[in-house]
Amino acid sequence: MDISALAVMMTEVLQRYLMKTPQSSAASAGQQSGMAEQAKGLFELVQAKLSGEPESAQTLRAFEQAPAQQAGALQGVLTQRLSRDPGFLAQATEHVRRLMPGAGERIGAAGDSPVEKAKGAIADLFGGQTDGPEEKAA
Helix, strand or coil, rough: CCCHHHHHHHHHHHHHHHHHHHHHHHHCCCHHHCCCHHHHHHHHHHHHCCCCCCCCCCHHHHHHHHHHHHHHHHHHHHHHHHHHHHHHHHHHHHHHHCCCCCCCHHHHHCCHHHHHHHHHHHHHHCCCCCCCHHHHHH
């Protein structure tokens, strides 16, 4: 899985988790609860991995306060950290695969850029909605 696409996917999931956006209007309450727990696990992993670096931890705190506005900054931090830490990369990839079982295949397909593929996988997870939480709130 492409690291930049993984960082996009992680940021999108965390943004929706922090903003409490429903995963899908068609999903059952049990599925939503399970996805929320998976997203919480991803968030806790990111917190643990970024807490040791003051600038990264500050970026995560800013993201928690303003997810829509700080998404790009967090994506950058995640991309750098994932590329330097193979253990974090493996753990994050596993979290994303549990949240989005088809994400690896979709991202591995030819055609769109890795970011577009990541957005497509996020749309699959969130019931076909491609707009971000900040757009839905408007």
